Amino acid sequence: DAGVIQSPRHEVTEMGQEVTLRCKPISGHNSLFWYRQTMMRGLELLIYFNNNVPIDDSGMPEDRFSAKMPNASFSTLKIQPSEPRDSAVYFCASSFIQGHEQYFGPGTRLTVT
């Protein structure tokens, strides 16, 4: 298996622009997670899905952030409009069943200027 796939690996954009991050979980995994990692705050859970349904989005910073999972093999995290403080590495992770180990993708490094 190729593992969790994320794209793009790097994104540089200007403040105010829309950013869309993409994730393909491991085939057969039923849970998907979006995390953000910064030096200031470490690794933070933004939102997670079980069977394509959002379960907990309490970690989403504000309304500028949204996430979707239209099917079992694809999820997006969108930031609109983006701000410099959104600069971070965004990780997607998936797990086979709830409460089991999560497998992380390589991350997307986002820079908002």
Place this chain on the structure above:
Amino acid sequence: GESVGLHLPTLSVQEGDNSIINCAYSNSASDYFIWYKQESGKGPQFIIDIRSNMDKRQGQRVTVLLNKTVKHLSLQIAATQPGDSAVYFCAELHTGNQFYFGTGTSLTVIP
């Protein structure tokens, strides 16, 4: 101005020595714990896990110890190698599906 970030604990060990990385967790009700390794520019990678009905679990060159009395978790790496240099995170499972990650410990192996 100067930015303030998380102060990562650091550990430096000589190649071939054993390493011990410690973690204090917060929730006495947590019943599942994982150690992750994160190399520079990569995502966290699963190393080993342990459930609360155990106090020790061994893998290849790694051992995890769980002390529920004091809410403490440790990762022991035997015969540390340069490839072990990374940031190590402990994660505890709270209710449902949500893991909480520690701030991490940076391990540097000196050849």
